[in-house]
Amino acid sequence: MRITVKLDDLLYARRMTLTELAEKVDITLANLSILKTGKAKAIRFSTLIAICDALGCQPGDILAFEKD
C-alpha cells in the first residue's frame, strides 16, 4: 500500500516545468523533486494548498492511493 504522486501527469497537462512550479509555489526545486519522485514521507497542507492553487486542481488530482 502506498500513496503515489501524480505531479508529472499534472505538469504535462498544464505544459509546465517543475522549475516553473517551484517558482510559483515558493518551494525549492529539490523539495518538489522529492515529492515528484515519491521520496517524500509527508506533505504539509500548506504545500498542498500552494500546489493546488498553482495548478488549479484538487488534492485528489495530485495524490492517489495504491493497493499492492
Add this chain to the structure above:
Amino acid sequence: MTQTRLFTVTQWLLNAAMAVCAFGGAILCLTLGGLAVMGTGLWLPPEAAAKMAKEMHGVPQGYVFLIVALAVLAGIVLLALAILIFHALRQIIGSAIGGDPFITRNADRLARIGWLLVAIYGVQFAMATAMGMMVPATLKDHLKFDGFGMDFSPLGLLAILLVFVLAQIFRHGSEMRAELEATV
C-alpha cells in the same frame, strides 16, 4: 558560555581523559610485563625474594604475583573500556558541534556507552569476586585491606539506565528528524 564553546571544552577534556587513560594503560601494560618476568623469579634477587616471602606470611611469591597481575590486567581492561566510552562521547559531541546530533548513529553510540558501562561493572564484579576467593586470609589481615568486596552504587546503576533511556530517546528523535527532512 556558548553551547559550541561548551562542546569544544568538553571535547578537549575528553581528549585529555583519553590521553591519561592511554598513558595509564601503557604503564599498566609495562607493569604486567614486569610482573610476568618477575613471577618466574628470574629477576628477583634472592634477598628480595626472602624478604617478600617473610612479608607475605608464607604465601608463595608466584601466587602473589599472579594476584597482582590479575588486578593490573583488570585495570588495563577498565582503562580500555573508559577510552571506548570517551571516544563514543567525543563522536556524539562532534556531531553536535556539526549541528546534527539527532542521527541513528548517535543512538547506537549511546547504547554502546551503556553496554560499556555494564561491562565496567562486570569487570569490577568479576575482580572483586576473584580477589575475595584468591587472596589468602592471612594476607588480607596483613595488608589490612578489606576492599575486595563489590560496591554496587545505586547512582552508577541509575546512570547506566539513564544512558539506555537517552539512547532510545535519541533513536526516536533521529527517526522524527528523518521524517521531518522528508516532509515537503
